[in-house]
Structure formats: C-alpha cells, structure tokens
Amino acid sequence: MIGTGMIGRDHIRRVTDVVTGAQVVAVTDIDVERAKEIASTIDARVLPTGHDVINDPLVDAVVVTSWGPTHAEYVLAAIAAGKPVFCEKPLATAAEDGLRIVEAEQAFGRRLVQVGFMRRYDAGYRAMKRVIDSGEIGAPLLMHCVHRNQSVPQTYHSDMAVQDTAVHEIDIIRWLLDDDIVSTQVITPRRTANRFGHLQDPQVMLFETSGGVRIDLEVFVNCQYGYDIQCETVGETGTVRLPDPADVWLRSAGQLRTGVLQDWQQRFAAAFDREFTEWVASIADGRLCGPSAWDGYATALISDATTEARHTGRVVTLARPDRPAFYAT
Known part of the structure; x- marks a missing residue:
C-alpha cells in the first residue's frame, strides 16, 4: 500500500x-x-x-x-x-x-x-447498465446527473469540481453508454453563499457523446444537506433512474421523512468492497477486467478539456481517441 x-x-x-x-x-x-x-x-x-x-x-x-x-x-x-x-x-x-x-x-x-472508478461496482449503477444495454428504454437520448457534497475543505478549488469530483461521472457516463464524450462546456450559475471566496459553486457541465447523447451534470459541493448522487437516462421509449440508498421512512410529528447520507464512504462502501473483492479475484485468475488504464487516460483527456472549457467559457471539442485493440475487451 x-x-x-x-x-x-x-x-x-x-x-x-x-x-x-x-x-x-x-x-x-x-x-x-x-x-x-x-x-x-x-x-x-x-x-x-x-x-x-x-x-x-x-x-x-x-x-x-x-x-x-x-x-x-x-x-x-x-x-x-x-x-x-x-x-x-x-x-x-x-x-x-x-x-x-x-x-x-x-x-x-x-x-x-x-x-479506482468504484461506481462501476455499485449495485444501482450496474442495474442501470443492464437496462440500457438490454434496449428496454430504446436508444439513450439524454442523461441527467447530480453530484452534491455536504461541504468541502478550504483547500478545494474550482478546478477540482472537474478534476476531483466530476471524474466519477465522466467515467460512469462512458461506461453506461459505451460511448466517448466529444464536447464539453461549463456553465457557472449564481454562487452559493455557503462557500469560500475562491470557489465557484455550483457548476453545471454539459457533455455530448459521439453518438449524440446530451448529458447535463450539476456539481454542487456545498449543498449543506448531505451527499447526494443522482443519475437518470432518458431513452426513446422509457427512462431509468439510479435508486436512492435504502433507508427507513419515519412517520412522526405530522411528517414523513427519510435520512440522507452524509459522505461518500457511507454511500459507496459496498461498491468499494465489491471492487477490491473482484480485483483480487481477477489477479488470482490472471485476467484483470475492471476499469483500465485506457479508461483512466480517456477520463483525463475529458477532464482536461472540461477544465479548459471552464476557464475559457467556450465549448471545447475533443477528437474521439482510437481505443487500441489491447483494450478492446
């Protein structure tokens, strides 16, 4: 380690x-x-x-x-x-x-x-992947994503919204759709008062894949109420939505309410466990099958382009990289 x-x-x-x-x-x-x-x-x-x-x-x-x-x-x-x-x-x-x-x-x-793109090991994302791949909702047209943190430390800066936070969505978008992002844009709405002076928060990132799917991603890292991850894919004949983490519903004092998780460790604990279990097993089998170096490289390309888009205010286009046959499976 x-x-x-x-x-x-x-x-x-x-x-x-x-x-x-x-x-x-x-x-x-x-x-x-x-x-x-x-x-x-x-x-x-x-x-x-x-x-x-x-x-x-x-x-x-x-x-x-x-x-x-x-x-x-x-x-x-x-x-x-x-x-x-x-x-x-x-x-x-x-x-x-x-x-x-x-x-x-x-x-x-x-x-x-x-x-370590652990979201590919989350039960909800895996269920979404099965639905999209099955064609049950038809061809994907749109995707709506949300990544909210309760708060971040003062060392967190505006570029980290892409480089440290949105990279998970960038990878999961590529994986769910089996497609690459070819254009990116960042829109900066009114800033929340609950942030440090140097930080642009929230940010909205707009992506387009080579197949024409449009994705909007809200990154809001000082939402105050908890750690909230959302994803919905809209297809030609239906939609599929990531479920919220299971929790009890409490009826009390004239209210119906449920809890909101407060951090990524709680939200993705089972995914991390499955990720390492499968990684160790794949080493024993002599065949790695998780997110590859190519996935890490492709995500870095998109992250760099999105950072450029935030600084310039322009739509930045990327040439779809040719995946080597080495990473075909």
Whole structure:
C-alpha cells in the first residue's frame, strides 16, 4: 500500500477484514509515523518509499493511494516491475502521463493496471447498465446527473469540481453508454453563499457523446444537506433512474421523512468492497477486467478539456481517441 491517508487506511481495512486471498505486507507514506501506526495494527512492514514497496520481493501487487501527482510515477514503476497495480483516481493528473502508462502497459504485453472508478461496482449503477444495454428504454437520448457534497475543505478549488469530483461521472457516463464524450462546456450559475471566496459553486457541465447523447451534470459541493448522487437516462421509449440508498421512512410529528447520507464512504462502501473483492479475484485468475488504464487516460483527456472549457467559457471539442485493440475487451 502506497499511501496511508484516509482512503489508504480504508482500503487497508478492506483488504484485511473484507477481502479473502490477500494480505497487506508492506506500507509507505510521506508521514512515516502515520504509516508506522497503521502497520503495527496489521503486522506489516513500513518501507521508506513507494519504489521500495513496488520492488519488494514479498509484494505481489500494489495499491496506490498517495497524492494524485505521484500516481503516474508509481504506476509506471509497477508496470516495469511486472506487478498488478490498483491506482485510485486519477490515474494521472495530466493526460500525457496517462498516455505514457497506456503505452508502457501495451509494451509489457498484458494488463496490469486497474483504476479506482468504484461506481462501476455499485449495485444501482450496474442495474442501470443492464437496462440500457438490454434496449428496454430504446436508444439513450439524454442523461441527467447530480453530484452534491455536504461541504468541502478550504483547500478545494474550482478546478477540482472537474478534476476531483466530476471524474466519477465522466467515467460512469462512458461506461453506461459505451460511448466517448466529444464536447464539453461549463456553465457557472449564481454562487452559493455557503462557500469560500475562491470557489465557484455550483457548476453545471454539459457533455455530448459521439453518438449524440446530451448529458447535463450539476456539481454542487456545498449543498449543506448531505451527499447526494443522482443519475437518470432518458431513452426513446422509457427512462431509468439510479435508486436512492435504502433507508427507513419515519412517520412522526405530522411528517414523513427519510435520512440522507452524509459522505461518500457511507454511500459507496459496498461498491468499494465489491471492487477490491473482484480485483483480487481477477489477479488470482490472471485476467484483470475492471476499469483500465485506457479508461483512466480517456477520463483525463475529458477532464482536461472540461477544465479548459471552464476557464475559457467556450465549448471545447475533443477528437474521439482510437481505443487500441489491447483494450478492446
């Protein structure tokens, strides 16, 4: 495990307590004391750097949860070592680094990289995917998406609405529709008073796929009431909508109400568990089948274009990249 921050700790707990067939044997973090603390609870060794973890002979596979700008370096090193590597998003903070990873993996000759787009493992999104693929609602025409956070820290800036938040929707749109985004635009409505002065919030992102599907995505990271993820696909003969997380309905004091989850860890806990369970099983089978380096690269291209669209106020078009045959399945 390279990185023992919040999500790194969560994945360490997941591998240790939830997944069978895997054990955390080595960790590293820029905060050495934090790494030592968590290593002591799981009988793992603390190594000086991510490269030491990758090259350790006892390490069969690597999980990268370090600071985003370091991801490409560690993923490339894992490929060079011939070890499967799970990389939390983003695969790379620059599209050119994502392309380097794609090229390195193809040169190695088989898939080693999986990217942490956990929504593909959510039961609701998987059900939506089955409906869309079945043709039950006809050809998709429109998609409406919402990504709301209760609040964000002061370090969150306007570009992160795309680079850190909307990347999940960008990937899930590509996956649900089996299509690529070829144009992007950002609209900035009136700002909420519940945000820091440097932050544009909310933002509305408009996408179009090569097949002509139009998507609107609301990113609102200071909505105050909770963590709320919504998605609806409108087809020629019907619609399919992502269900809200199951909760009880309470009738009391003249009201009917239900709860709203407050963070992503609650909302996608089961998806994270399934993601790691399937990843470990795929390593044992010798056939990775989760989100690929190509998916990480394609998402980085769209993220870069959407960031440009926000800064320029223009519609930015992208040429649909040619997916290599290496990533065809």
